[in-house]
Amino acid sequence: MKYLILVCLFAIVICLSSGFDNGMKEIKFIIPDGWPKPVYNLSKNKLTDEGFKLGRKLFYDPILSRDGSTSCAGCHTQWSGFTHVDHSLSHGINGLKGKRNSLTISNLAWNTSFMWDGGINNLEVQPLGPITNHVEMDNSLENVVKTLDTAKGYRTRFYLAFGDSTITGQHVLKALAQFLVMLESFNAKYDKYIRKEPGGEMTEQELSGLKLFRDNCETCHNEPLFTNNSFQNIGLAVDTVLKDYGRMNITRDFHDSLRFKVPSLRNVAMSYPYMHDGRFKTLMEVMDHYSDGIVEGPSLAIELSKPMILTPEDKKDLIAFLQTLTDKEFLFDLRFRDWRD
Numbered sequence: 001m002k003y004l005i006l007v008c009l010f011a012i013v014i015c016l017s018s019g020f021d022n023g024m025k026e027i028k029f030i031i032p033d034g035w036p037k038p039v040y041n042l043s044k045n046k047l048t049d050e051g052f053k054l055g056r057k058l059f060y061d062p063i064l065s066r067d068g069s070t071s072c073a074g075c076h077t078q079w080s081g082f083t084h085v086d087h088s089l090s091h092g093i094n095g096l097k098g099k100r101n102s103l104t105i106s107n108l109a110w111n112t113s114f115m116w117d118g119g120i121n122n123l124e125v126q127p128l129g130p131i132t133n134h135v136e137m138d139n140s141l142e143n144v145v146k147t148l149d150t151a152k153g154y155r156t157r158f159y160l161a162f163g164d165s166t167i168t169g170q171h172v173l174k175a176l177a178q179f180l181v182m183l184e185s186f187n188a189k190y191d192k193y194i195r196k197e198p199g200g201e202m203t204e205q206e207l208s209g210l211k212l213f214r215d216n217c218e219t220c221h222n223e224p225l226f227t228n229n230s231f232q233n234i235g236l237a238v239d240t241v242l243k244d245y246g247r248m249n250i251t252r253d254f255h256d257s258l259r260f261k262v263p264s265l266r267n268v269a270m271s272y273p274y275m276h277d278g279r280f281k282t283l284m285e286v287m288d289h290y291s292d293g294i295v296e297g298p299s300l301a302i303e304l305s306k307p308m309i310l311t312p313e314d315k316k317d318l319i320a321f322l323q324t325l326t327d328k329e330f331l332f333d334l335r336f337r338d339w340r341d
């Protein structure tokens with residue numbers, strides 16, 4: 001009996017020293033002034049400090065892959081806006097090459113769908129895509145749970161995060177969602193300009209670029225998220241090797257042929273290469289595409305049916321504005337780094 005009491009007291013001390021308080025130690029999710037209501041239902045996955053830390057550890061831990069070689073962070077590095085910049089197509093387990101360039105990760109609470117083709121529509125389900133993809137992590141959620149159950153320290157972490165040391169697939173996905181949903185980017189120069197804060201003073205060139213952006217790009221890349229969550233054919237020629245037809249792969253609707261998700265442009269200057277297949281290495285190549293490279297087709301976005309007239313100076317001004325979307329506070333936020341604890 002004395003031994004049982006001592007064990008219980010020890011468990012209480014451990015919980016208190018680690019900051020666990022039965023789920024009451026919440027962390028704040030910020031909805032910036034003027035932003036729309038998030039799509040993700042935060043009330044069903046209460047954000048806590050320990051849940052966030054568990055999600056962060058899972059994000060950086062290659063244990064999620066079949067052979068322990070590949071982590072989420074392998075394709076999503078913080079300083080690039082949580083994508084990769086060293087190759088056009090994402091690489092996965094055994095060095096296998098995928099068919100697409102990874103999307104950036106930020107402000108996911110406002111996403112109505114995920115992946116370039118929108119094949120997933122819930123943030124908590126999204127990690128199942130890369131985990132089960134044979135080219136990416138080549139694993140199953142069931143096997144992830146079994147592996148975590150015997151891995152050092154994880155049972156304690158799940159107990160601190162959810163009040164239960166039994167590791168379940170649902171808790172794995174909820175922990176990842178708690179980390180991912182906190183990856184908020186809203187402190188770029190552009191944001192400070194909108195809020196009339198110090199550090200938000202725009203140059204004449206940047207203001208010219210902002211006007212050009214609002215005249216030519218705003219329809220799909222709505223402020224402040226810089227996406228409207230739609231799928232569009234922006235006139236890219238089909239890669240004859242990849243033969244990726246985007247949204248049509250999911251809907252089987254011919255009208256969705258070559259339509260891909262409109263990505264957010266936040267931190268776009270840091271997230272090269274560009275487009276779903278990483279075909280453009282620079283923002284100037286992107287500008288050249290919109291002004292001179294549109295390939296017409298039945299599903300082409302209506303907004304692109306008329307030529308986008310951009311002079312060389314216009315392109316430079318637009319790029320100057322896009323650089324104001326770089327949020328250094330987000331890119332180097334220590335909360336989001338790889339803490340090997």
